[in-house]
Amino acid sequence: MRCSLPRLCVAVLMVAACVPGLAQRPYNLGSAPPPEEIKALDHVVGPAGKELPPGSGTAKEGATLFAQRCAACHGPNGTGGGMASRLVAGTPANAQNFKATEKSAISYYPYATIAWDYINRAMPANKPGSLSPDEVYALTAYLLFRNGIIQESDVMDAKSLPKVQMPNRNGFVPAVPVWPAPPKPSWY
Amino acid sequence: MDSNRSGRRRFLERGAALAGLAVGAGLPASAQEGESAAREVKPKGPFIYGERSRFVTMARTNDYSKSVFQGMFGPRQNAPLQDVTGNITPAPLHFVRSHSTLPDTDPLKYRLLIHGMVDRPLSFSLDELKRLPSETRVHFLECQGNSSPGHHGHKKFEYATVQDLHGATSCSEWTGVPLSVLFKETGLQKGGNWLVSEGADAGRYTYTLPLAKALDDVMVVYGQNGEPVRPDQGYPVRLLVPGWEGPYSVKWLRQIKVVDQPYMAWDEAMQHSISRPDLGEKARWYHFEMPVKSLITRPSGGQTLPGKGFYEISGLAWSGAGLIRRVEVTTDGGKTWKDGKIQGPVHRKAHTRFTFPWTWDGGEAMIASRSTDERGDVQPSIEELSKHWGIPSQDSWEHADHAFHFNAIQRWRVTSDGSIHDAMFAS
Numbered sequence: 001m002r003c004s005l006p007r008l009c010v011a012v013l014m015v016a017a018c019v020p021g022l023a024q025r026p027y028n029l030g031s032a033p034p035p036e037e038i039k040a041l042d043h044v045v046g047p048a049g050k051e052l053p054p055g056s057g058t059a060k061e062g063a064t065l066f067a068q069r070c071a072a073c074h075g076p077n078g079t080g081g082g083m084a085s086r087l088v089a090g091t092p093a094n095a096q097n098f099k100a101t102e103k104s105a106i107s108y109y110p111y112a113t114i115a116w117d118y119i120n121r122a123m124p125a126n127k128p129g130s131l132s133p134d135e136v137y138a139l140t141a142y143l144l145f146r147n148g149i150i151q152e153s154d155v156m157d158a159k160s161l162p163k164v165q166m167p168n169r170n171g172f173v174p175a176v177p178v179w180p181a182p183p184k185p186s187w188y
Numbered sequence: 189m190d191s192n193r194s195g196r197r198r199f200l201e202r203g204a205a206l207a208g209l210a211v212g213a214g215l216p217a218s219a220q221e222g223e224s225a226a227r228e229v230k231p232k233g234p235f236i237y238g239e240r241s242r243f244v245t246m247a248r249t250n251d252y253s254k255s256v257f258q259g260m261f262g263p264r265q266n267a268p269l270q271d272v273t274g275n276i277t278p279a280p281l282h283f284v285r286s287h288s289t290l291p292d293t294d295p296l297k298y299r300l301l302i303h304g305m306v307d308r309p310l311s312f313s314l315d316e317l318k319r320l321p322s323e324t325r326v327h328f329l330e331c332q333g334n335s336s337p338g339h340h341g342h343k344k345f346e347y348a349t350v351q352d353l354h355g356a357t358s359c360s361e362w363t364g365v366p367l368s369v370l371f372k373e374t375g376l377q378k379g380g381n382w383l384v385s386e387g388a389d390a391g392r393y394t395y396t397l398p399l400a401k402a403l404d405d406v407m408v409v410y411g412q413n414g415e416p417v418r419p420d421q422g423y424p425v426r427l428l429v430p431g432w433e434g435p436y437s438v439k440w441l442r443q444i445k446v447v448d449q450p451y452m453a454w455d456e457a458m459q460h461s462i463s464r465p466d467l468g469e470k471a472r473w474y475h476f477e478m479p480v481k482s483l484i485t486r487p488s489g490g491q492t493l494p495g496k497g498f499y500e501i502s503g504l505a506w507s508g509a510g511l512i513r514r515v516e517v518t519t520d521g522g523k524t525w526k527d528g529k530i531q532g533p534v535h536r537k538a539h540t541r542f543t544f545p546w547t548w549d550g551g552e553a554m555i556a557s558r559s560t561d562e563r564g565d566v567q568p569s570i571e572e573l574s575k576h577w578g579i580p581s582q583d584s585w586e587h588a589d590h591a592f593h594f595n596a597i598q599r600w601r602v603t604s605d606g607s608i609h610d611a612m613f614a615s
Contacts (some may be wrong), residue, residue, distance in 0.1 A: 036291050129390075183563075
């Protein structure tokens, strides 16, 4: 029986190439995370809203919550209180109406999901991450309503929130961020 | 007897270390030697961690636009670039911008999770990251709002210093693992074109980065100027995105998720968007790369020349596009420009020191520098920038206070008494 070493090597390589994770993993470091580790961190919500959790809320529920958790900094009606930027600025005519301090105004946002994600991750600033999904839906609904984008009775949830038509949806350049970006002069 | 005992102890220690390595259980090898030892015994004593002379006072300052939320949003400090020599900013003087309170991460409990559109989600310990092939590179980091016209206070801050005006840029030697190495371990799925990076700070700071850039030169770094990354710079691990605006380099990095599109995190899409007259009714977002820039750091605003005579002009130039090719210097307000001397070695996307010999005759002078990068981009004057951005007059700059990526030439006015003043908006 002759089993040459080169032939054996080829056979081993062919098997390795067929098993994902063997051929393409040069250092074999890092471990497969338990599903709960991913779940605990997998909370970022994109424009399509596919990561939005179950739950719901309305502007009416949000109004009470806003008074308790947000108004101290953002003002009683979200129009700014000196401590933090205004969240309510009406529907924008164009971007030029927005000064640096008004970029928190919900009517400036191209996607309603931005508000949900940021409230969920970073607000209130003295206790980020302390709001439940229902509370985040309610606060988002309240701010959308106060900016004249939805009705007071509209229920915001994982299905309805990404569908909200934002008035400033096409207010940005480039329309679709891409990289590599076309060459530009240094001052652009 | 003594030597025998110490020999036996050495053997036991070595055996334990080998066992740790071989079995892979318990503490990782580097932790046994490094962090865990530090936890048990806090070294004390003179000279074991060098201190500077008591006569040296250079320090970071709080940015004067600091918010009442400092406590909630963490430190916000500028680097004393007028006092720093060479290209490297000492880590304790590196500028700081943060958006919520700093985490206090135990390095032995640290994990970096990579998931989303990958073949194999993986979680890396700090030790595992340090075992992977590393790279060490010199790169600047700059806040995209550095040098904004608002900082110049429209001539209100006549004695503003480099630190006040331009102190939100710094340069370090960074050590870490290229993201391309980590993605070889996880594999990438088709359609995964962007990645969301998130920090472990209270507000879970988040930014989206195009995958093409990530595979080009982005690193996950744990070393800064030969030491572990400092807590205010993201200890134990931060992202480093060379040449791009600072916020992409997420600190206290704890997860990277590969996704199919920009995720429009509030900070990237809203807070860092900017409206400008030349953009009409729209606002600009996703600026990415920092432009070519330079400034004279000595002599500079707030300093006073003791008398006429020789002074070496010294400054920094950098560009997000790559190498600095040329720095020109004027001492007559821009009538004539001469090449400054670039100090080597020059690194891509890094602070680059230049010098220029100057003899001050004791009269009024206007000094400034102008840099050119490897792409041929030339730093614009304030007049050129005003024209490009559609800003009709000096007063109009007030409405562009937060014009990000501001890279106009910094003029310093030297008066006959030797005092030096910010003349960015001087006509």
